[in-house]
Amino acid sequence: MNYRKAVADAATALKRGEDANWTLARLTYEVCGPPRGSGGDHTSGLTRLPTLEQWSKDVAEASGRKFGSFTARLYRRIWAEYGEQTSHGTFATSWADAYDAVRGQTPDERMSDFNLRRGWENASPEAKQEALKTFARDADAAPALPTVMSEAVSSDQAVAGEVAKAAFENATPAAMDYAYRSNTNRKAFNEAGMRWYEENERKREQQTQSDPVLKKIDQARAAIDLQEWVDVTRKIMEGRIDILLNQILPRLGSLPEAQRDPLAMRMLLISAVKDLKAALVPIDNLIATGEYDLDTFVKEVLSGGSRG
Helix, strand or coil, rough: CCCCHHHHHHHHHHHCCCHHHHHHHHHHHHCCCCCCCCCCCCCCCCCCCCCCCCHHHHHHHHHHHCCCCCHHHHHHHHHHHHHCCCCCCCCCCCHHHHHHHHHCCCCHHHHHHHHHHHHHHHHHHHHHHHHHHHHHHCCCCCCHHHHHHHHHHHHHHHHHHHHHHHHHHHCCHHHHHHHHHHHHHHHHHHHHHHHHHHHHHHHHHHHHHHHHHHHHHHHHHHHHHHHHHHHHHHHHHHHHHHHHHHHHHHHHCCCCCHHHCCCCCHHHHHHHHHHHHHHHHHHHHHHCCCCCCCHHHHHHCCCCCCCC
């Protein structure tokens, strides 16, 4: 077989349209060889078989028509599976049926896929949202949604934010427990909690400062909160002091002399006690003066809790 003649014949077949598809399929099979695993024989006689890419490129250039390697591979498979002719020189299967069988879709199915892609590309955001809801309820589409959303989240931070927001709004307790197992998630949750608390405190302070009635109510609530804090702290300290007196100090025995204290235990303990006392300075000042002075509190803390 002469390769250039084969290219010319294939180009002629491509020009003739669908009636010559069988010829184009045969030539592709003969020139490029049978598909792997088909068990067919190579009959072209060419010493060097061209690739499907090279064959399809040469045929397309010679004909001036589109003929890609995907189509060439499809045509070769059609000939391998349905190229046997009857004794009357006709094919046992029509070209359309053979094409649908190898391609795996009917013309209607292929058109539906095409229309779906085009429709999605041109759909409004609202229509896309409704379509996603439909996909989520579809038995075929739903299993793929987690993978698709994971890829989208990985590639787009804006998408990640919207997906996370929607996920948490609809999350079950079990889903929240699962998410909280991750150290990274726990850290993010705690940071988000602090931001939420600080933002709400800022808003509350603005509201109470601008409204005398709200300010009085907030002060009453603060007094109750302080009482609860003192009560809880006392209970905690009682338990901690018991541990100090009955477990820690008996094991410690006595502190080493200052000049023989390589671990600086005495210095660390003195510093810790000062910090503990400094934490109670604001309450002492409140009881003594009836006022809470933030500036005084800051100075006390920075000075290590010492008072004149």
